[in-house]
Amino acid sequence: MTRRLLLSYLSLTLLVLLCLEVPFGYVYARGEMSRFTGNGQQAAVMLAEVLEEKVERRTISGVPELVTGFAQRTGGHVTVVDSKGKLLTDSRNAVPAGTDLSSEPDIAAALRNRSGSGTRQDPALDEEVFFATVPGASGATVRCVVRASFPLTAVTSKAHDAWLALTAVGLGVLAAVALIALALARWITRPVRALEHATTELADGTLNDLPATDLGPPELRRLASSFVRTATRLQHLLKAQHAFAAEASHQLKTPLTALRLRLENFEPYLDPRAQPSLEEAVAEVERLSRMVHGLLALARLENAATTPEATDLDSIVADRAAVWTAFAGEHHVDIVVAGPKTGRAWAIPGALDQIIDNLLSNALRVSPPHTTITLATAWADGVPGTVELHVIDQGPGMTEEQRRRAFDRFWRANDADHEGTGLGLPIVQQLARASGGEVTLQAAPGGGLDAVIRLRTADTHRAGHPRRPRSAMRARQGAVPPVPAERPLAVSDWQQ
DSSP states (O other): OHHHHHHHHHHHHHHHHHHHHHHHHHHHHHHHHHHHHHHHHHHHHHHHHHHHHHHHTTOGGGHHHHHHHHHHHHTOEEEEEETTSBEEEETTOOSOTTOBOTTSHHHHHHHTTOOEEEEEEETTTTEEEEEEEEEEESSSOEEEEEEEEEESHHHHHHHHHHHHHHHHHHHHHHHHHHHHHHHHHHHHHHHHHHHHHHHHHHHHTOOOSOOOSSSSOHHHHHHHHHHHHHHHHHHHHHHHHHHHHHHHHHHHHHHHHHHHHHHHHTGGGSOGGGHHHHHHHHHHHHHHHHHHHHHHHHHHHHHSOOOOEEEEHHHHHHHHHHHTHHHHHHTTEEEEEESOOOOEEEEOTTHHHHHHHHHHHHHHHHOOTTEEEEEEEEEOTTOTTEEEEEEEOOSOOOOHHHHHHTTSTTOOOTTOOTTOOSOHHHHHHHHHHHTTOEEEEEEOTTSSEEEEEEEEBSOGGGTTSOOOOOOOOOOOTTSOOOOOTTOTTOOOOOOO
16 A cells, blocks of 8 residues: 555656656757757858958958858858859868859858758768858848858757756656655555554454554544444453353353252152153253353354464374274274375364364264274365365265254254254364364265365475375274263264
8 A cells, every 4th residue: 555655646746747847848948949040040140241241342351260260159160152152261171162062952042042041960070050051142132152050069968958957856856755755655554554453463363452543644543443442342242252151151060060960869769660751851961061061162262362283184184083993993883094195284273183073973973883984185176285184974964955054053953863962063163264274064975974174285385296095094993992072172963
């Protein structure tokens, strides 16, 4: 914006200077040329009158001295011929006396009592000169002809100096305008840059420096004041919302735990016919507890710093597959890791672990025995610098309408089991967006669901490398068990 303002000021100033200086320089040069030619013609006329009188009195012996003196005073070249066109004298002595010059156009016209003037190239001086050919005639009789030539160097030099002076003045004015315009543009754009910085911080959720409200034009001051009031109120509302969600989640944990203990303590004293109802009540308390954990996880995500870092995607995929191996083996489900080595990807700390944990838990919940869950990495087709992580199951899958609504909070399909809370996939989506990526659900080939996570690669030089298949890693019973469900940001829910 500063450059655009500066260029606009300089363009307007340059246009004004061109409109003023070009006509002035042109008029000045024309005036100097007109004055120079007028003076030269007048001098030639006066010399012709003096020489006419000498020729009439037949005292031509003094003509060469007179012509030479005139030429020295004016710096010109004088040629004098008689009434028949024969040379009487030449100030340069370049042509012998008596040479017939009547064939030259200007001399011939002057012999017919017609004055002439103009510019021509002087071979002797190798420059352009102004000449005036004047007949020395009192009445109709021409007694002599005077041709006086004057170099145009002086007048062209004056015009050139005038143009240089105008150019220097114009450059000086442009420099002064540039300094003033730069100061003015910075004065205008400084509060705009401060507002831009503040809006960026506010979008990132970490507004630390409020923009000054006493800088720049009055309009920008009022805008800064309005922004400060809006940002302050928005931050207050967001903090209040986050605090309420976090505090409510924390406060609900204790009574839910106590309620579950009390219900379990009733078990020895209840009639056996009431046992199913007691188990359903305990299951609902557990589901409510998981929902509280999910709300707390979302509150933490929305209130946490979201600065992505370069994370080794391959090692995390291998680590999480190994962690979930034992649990998958208990359900007679295999976990397979496939795809090329993609290197590092941009993600907020811990996000990939939590994303994979949630998606694997959801996939395992719907996978029939003796099926396979595939963790596959790939380069995104048509999107340079982007990697994909696929979590593919062989379960019943979702309809197109269900896939569209799957990321809505608390939404669960009508045929879903009662253990889900509707918060698992929203957590995955929040983590993916905070990492600068996205998550989509697609129908897997042959049935099932394909959850696709797209992230920006941190190793851009590897984006065009050929794919190298990674050997598959089957689940084994002796691997490390999965992370317990109490982890705040790893709430499992398949939402169907």
